[in-house]
Amino acid sequence: MLDFPTWKKLWLWGLALIAVLAALPSLANLANRAWPEPLPSPTVNLGLDLAGGSHLLLEADPAEVATQRLQNLEETVRTTMRRAEPRIRIGDVSAQGGRLSFLLDDMSDVDRARELLLPILNGSGLTRDWNLEVVDQNRFVLTPTSEGIDAAVEQAMESAVEVVRKRIDELGTREPTIIRQGDNRIVVQVPGLQDPEELKALLGETAQLEFKLVDENANAADVAAGVAPPGSQIFPYVEDSPFAGQSVAVRRLGGIRGDNLVGAQQTFDQDNQPVVTIQFDQQGAARFGTLTSENVNKPFAIILDGEVLSAPNINEPILGGSAQISGNFTVESANRLAISLRSGALPVDLAIIEERTVGPDLGADSIRKGMIAMLIGSVAVIVLMIATYGRFGIYATVALVINVLMLLGIMAALNTTLTLPGIAGFVLTIGAAVDANVLINERIREERKRGRRIVAAVENGYKEASRAIYDANVTNFIAGVLLFLFGSGPIRGFAVVLVIGLFTSVFTAVTLTRMWVAGWMRKARPTELNL
Amino acid sequence: MRLLKLVPDDTNIPFLKWRVPFFVVSILLIAASWALVFTQGLNYGVDFAGGQEIRATFTESETAPVAELREAVGALGYGDPLVQRFGEPNQVSIRVRLPDEVTGDKEAADRIADQITGTLQSEFSDFQLDGRDTVSGKVSGEFRQSAVYALLAAMLAVAIYIWVRFEWQFGVGALFALFHDVSLTLGMFALFQLEFSLQIIAAILAIIGYSLNDTIVVYDRIRENLKKYRKMALPELLDLSVNETLARTVMTSLTLLVALVPLLFFGPASLFGLVAAITLGLFVGTYSSVYMAAPLLLWLGVDSDSFIPQESVADRQEKVARGER
Numbered sequence: 001m002l003d004f005p006t007w008k009k010l011w012l013w014g015l016a017l018i019a020v021l022a023a024l025p026s027l028a029n030l031a032n033r034a035w036p037e038p039l040p041s042p043t044v045n046l047g048l049d050l051a052g053g054s055h056l057l058l059e060a061d062p063a064e065v066a067t068q069r070l071q072n073l074e075e076t077v078r079t080t081m082r083r084a085e086p087r088i089r090i091g092d093v094s095a096q097g098g099r100l101s102f103l104l105d106d107m108s109d110v111d112r113a114r115e116l117l118l119p120i121l122n123g124s125g126l127t128r129d130w131n132l133e134v135v136d137q138n139r140f141v142l143t144p145t146s147e148g149i150d151a152a153v154e155q156a157m158e159s160a161v162e163v164v165r166k167r168i169d170e171l172g173t174r175e176p177t178i179i180r181q182g183d184n185r186i187v188v189q190v191p192g193l194q195d196p197e198e199l200k201a202l203l204g205e206t207a208q209l210e211f212k213l214v215d216e217n218a219n220a221a222d223v224a225a226g227v228a229p230p231g232s233q234i235f236p237y238v239e240d241s242p243f244a245g246q247s248v249a250v251r252r253l254g255g256i257r258g259d260n261l262v263g264a265q266q267t268f269d270q271d272n273q274p275v276v277t278i279q280f281d282q283q284g285a286a287r288f289g290t291l292t293s294e295n296v297n298k299p300f301a302i303i304l305d306g307e308v309l310s311a312p313n314i315n316e317p318i319l320g321g322s323a324q325i326s327g328n329f330t331v332e333s334a335n336r337l338a339i340s341l342r343s344g345a346l347p348v349d350l351a352i353i354e355e356r357t358v359g360p361d362l363g364a365d366s367i368r369k370g371m372i373a374m375l376i377g378s379v380a381v382i383v384l385m386i387a388t389y390g391r392f393g394i395y396a397t398v399a400l401v402i403n404v405l406m407l408l409g410i411m412a413a414l415n416t417t418l419t420l421p422g423i424a425g426f427v428l429t430i431g432a433a434v435d436a437n438v439l440i441n442e443r444i445r446e447e448r449k450r451g452r453r454i455v456a457a458v459e460n461g462y463k464e465a466s467r468a469i470y471d472a473n474v475t476n477f478i479a480g481v482l483l484f485l486f487g488s489g490p491i492r493g494f495a496v497v498l499v500i501g502l503f504t505s506v507f508t509a510v511t512l513t514r515m516w517v518a519g520w521m522r523k524a525r526p527t528e529l530n531l
Numbered sequence: 532m533r534l535l536k537l538v539p540d541d542t543n544i545p546f547l548k549w550r551v552p553f554f555v556v557s558i559l560l561i562a563a564s565w566a567l568v569f570t571q572g573l574n575y576g577v578d579f580a581g582g583q584e585i586r587a588t589f590t591e592s593e594t595a596p597v598a599e600l601r602e603a604v605g606a607l608g609y610g611d612p613l614v615q616r617f618g619e620p621n622q623v624s625i626r627v628r629l630p631d632e633v634t635g636d637k638e639a640a641d642r643i644a645d646q647i648t649g650t651l652q653s654e655f656s657d658f659q660l661d662g663r664d665t666v667s668g669k670v671s672g673e674f675r676q677s678a679v680y681a682l683l684a685a686m687l688a689v690a691i692y693i694w695v696r697f698e699w700q701f702g703v704g705a706l707f708a709l710f711h712d713v714s715l716t717l718g719m720f721a722l723f724q725l726e727f728s729l730q731i732i733a734a735i736l737a738i739i740g741y742s743l744n745d746t747i748v749v750y751d752r753i754r755e756n757l758k759k760y761r762k763m764a765l766p767e768l769l770d771l772s773v774n775e776t777l778a779r780t781v782m783t784s785l786t787l788l789v790a791l792v793p794l795l796f797f798g799p800a801s802l803f804g805l806v807a808a809i810t811l812g813l814f815v816g817t818y819s820s821v822y823m824a825a826p827l828l829l830w831l832g833v834d835s836d837s838f839i840p841q842e843s844v845a846d847r848q849e850k851v852a853r854g855e856r
Contacts, residue, residue, distance in 0.1 A: 049801070057670065059669075194660070195660075197645070200641070200645075351638045352638060352641045352665075353638070353640075353641075353666075353667040353669055353670050354665065354666050354667060354670045355641060355644065355663065355664070355665040356662075356663070356664045356665070357660075357662055357663045357664075358661070358662040359659075359660060359661040359662050365799060366799035366801050366802070367799075369797060369798055369799040370794070370798055370799050370802065372793075372797055373793040373794040373796075373797040373798040374793075374794065376793035376797065377789065377790035377791070377792070377793040377794060378790070380789035380790065380793070381786050381789055381790050384535075384785065384786055384789055385786065387534065387535040388534060388535045388536075388537070388782065389534065390534050420730055420733075420801060420802065420805065421729070421730055421732075421733030421805075423802065423805075424730075424733040424734055424736070424737045424805055424809065425733070425737070427737060427787075427790070427791070427794075427806075427809060428737040428740045428741060430790065431741060431744075431783070431786075431787045431790075432740075432744060434783060434786045434787065435744060435748075435779075435783045438779050438782045438783045438786070439748065439779055439783075442776075442778050442779040442782065445778075446775070449540060464755070467751055467755075468747055468748045468751035468752075471693075471696055471747045471750075471751060472743065472744045472747045472748065474692065474696075475689045475692050475693065475743050475747060476740050476743065476744070478685075478688050478689055478692055479685040479686075479688065479689050479736075479739065479740065479743070482681065482684045482685040482688050483681050483684075483685050483736060485681075485684075486677060486680045486681035486684050486685075487677055487678070487681040488673065488674055488677040488678070488681075488729075489729075490729040490730065490732070490733060491677070491678065491681050491729070491732060491733065491736070493733075494733040494736055494737075495736075498736075498740065530534065531534065
């Protein structure tokens with residue numbers, strides 16, 4: 001029990017040293033000291049509740065993705081059928097109930113239509129995106145497969161994360177964390193950001209820009225009543241437009257989406273009103289050129305996220321690939337729209353379902369007060385331990401200090417985050433480490449009282465106490481793992497510290513102290529144990 | 532140097548003599564706690580109830596204008612806000628629950644939050660926003676659910692482990708002691724209407740961890756003594772075990788207490804609830820190990836046979852084969 005060969009001692013000291021060294025950058029960080037650049041610097045991330053900053057949880061609605069996908073399918077099917085040689089005529093197109101159905105005018109086209117649709121229905125991978133059913137001989141029904149919807153949501157979320165990242169980068173904030181959570185959520189954490197309004201406004205905008213031709217034949221009364229003529233759709237004007245409250249009927253098909261943009265800036269028009277100037281890429285420019293040259297002197301609507309910004313007349317063909325979007329903008333809102341358009345449209349609307357913001361002052365104050373309190377507490381614990389257990393108390397407190405440093409070091413190396421609940425975990429870990437030493441020392445006292453010789457008493461003390469320490473730590477370990485698996489964010493923060501802390505506290509409070517006690521007894525050969 | 536001894540040698544306090552009255556009181560306390568939780572309800576913070584909490588400092592004022600704040604936020608029509616001092620006298624926390632009719636809209640919480648912050652910023656010139664939590668009803672529901680699942684799963688798994696390492700009676704005893712600790716903590720929060728947030732869940736977890744530690748230390752000694760003193764009557768043996776571990780119990784509790792108390796008085800306001808709960812749990816957890824976990828073993832009928840190595844099937848077959856049976 002008390003036999004420690006040199007290789008074992010080196011190994012234990014080395015292990016402790018590495019972990020403690022890993023804690024140094026974090027300590028320097030906490031003390032606001034610079035850490036020399038060339039050295040590796042693993043640091044414990046402080047949670048936003050400690051360091052200050054903004055935390056946003058965004059959620060997308062998968063149903064919205066499904067609806068959009070259905071719309072896209074409808075357009076693709078219509079185009080494919082129109083372009084077929086000879087053209088396949090279809091009618092009674094309906095996208096109700098989450099599936100697309102249409103009738104073939106000529107029953108002899110069924111095989112040909114099926115042939116043309118197959119590549120569209122198959123997904124990118126081995127899965128199939130849509131199931132095709134032909135009912136009543138000439139009605140095609142396309143139903144989405146669940147794999148197809150999942151893949152679409154997955155894809156939408158992946159690109160949503162990218163768009164969110166680009167938009168936050170535009171704000172120039174430092175080190176934002178943007179991660180997917182679950183199937184349809186994104187967590188955004190921006191340290192140091194005190195007022196998240198700007199960020200929220202930026203993320204709240206889907207920025208799907210569309211240019212659609214105004215349906216001039218639409219009956220004004222019908223439009224006002226919300227009844228769209230066949231082949232048209234009705235969009236309301238945005239709230240701050242001079243036409244707020246009115247609506248515009250536009251042709252459903254044949255418009256252009258603003259996703260082929262290479263640039264967008266806030267500029268001013270000839271009346272010195274803020275506008276957004278956009279540049280299309282080559283393909284977009286060509287399509288925009290065609291649209292405008294085919295429809296000179298007709299109005300087209302500029303639609304952003306389902307609301308009409310303005311509906312200007314096309315005075316002349318716009319061939320340069322550059323266009324001005326006028327609306328009732330302020331400089332700020334025009335700038336925001338420019339950023340949103342530059343970073344691309346969000347494929348889905350993201351709702352903010354949780355926001356937590358902690359001012360940096362509060363965070364810094366929390367840390368300072370916490371540090372002072374912990375310092376007082378530590379001194380009290382050390383005094384109590386040394387007064388009670390003498391030399392063994394010194395070993396215990398040195399072990400405790402190494403324990404805290406190791407825990408910090410391992411957390412830094414694993415790049416974990418320390419949060420307020422994590423501090424509760426710290427307290428529990430320190431408690432467990434103290435308890436282990438108390439158990440051992442009390443047991444040694446007991447063994448001495450029963451008349452055992454010094455070496456036997458120490459050996460027995462460690463052996464008998466270890467059983468309870470082992471059981472207590474394994475139970476807490478099990479609890480910690482389950483908490484991590486089932487718990488939400490803050491509970492996980494607690495669990496991580498708890499689990500790492502169990503290992504460091506057993507290592508320091510049992511293994512290291514035993515090594516020290518053994519070394520001391522070997523050297524000093526005590527005849528009396530002052531315990 | 533003479534060392535400190537908190538507990539004299541060879542104590543012989545008849546802890547279990549009072550086990551029945553104490554147990555009855557404990558059961559009553561558990562029942563009262565749950566009654567309080569169900570009648571008074573827990574004062575859920577925004578984490579679990581949804582809504583928003585604003586923490587602010589009034590930089591130019593000695594004390595925060597609590598009454599005016601209540602009026603200003605109340606006038607917005609989202610129900611009566613809860614305005615409390617938080618830390619310094621000029622710091623407050625303002626909590627507004629979500630009105631029920633809008634919880635169907637997951638972004639409602641966020642919109643209302645913006646409106647309230649805006650109003651306060653324009654009405655109070657020295658209003659400084661220190662922090663803000665907005666949680667939609669949907670997320671808070673998930674928090675509630677995951678907290679309950681995590682707690683139940685952890686407690687159950689721990690009981691199973693103890694059953695495997697000790698005996699089933701010990702598993703039941705430990706589980707019951709944990710149930711006692713969690714109940715009393717919840718009861719305390721219901722009684723004083725302290726804010727019950729996710730942080731408090733972390734505190735309850737720490738309490739469970741500590742109480743478990745304590746219970747296992749006592750159980751380990753009982754297991755040891757059961758093997759050592761085969762003939763001793765169980766009540767006597769339990770008393771002996773509790774007395775033998777008393778020095779350790781007192782020392783550990785005291786050490787934790789001296790670490791927690793500074794945190795309680797000098798620590799940041801944001802940690803107060805957490806530390807207060809853990810401190811309370813320290814007493815509850817120690818008590819439950821002695822008066823819940825130990826006596827239950829008595830009533831569940833543990834005896835020393837539980838830890839005598841059992842004759843395995845193979846042993847028996849070998850004996851039969853050798854003609855010893």
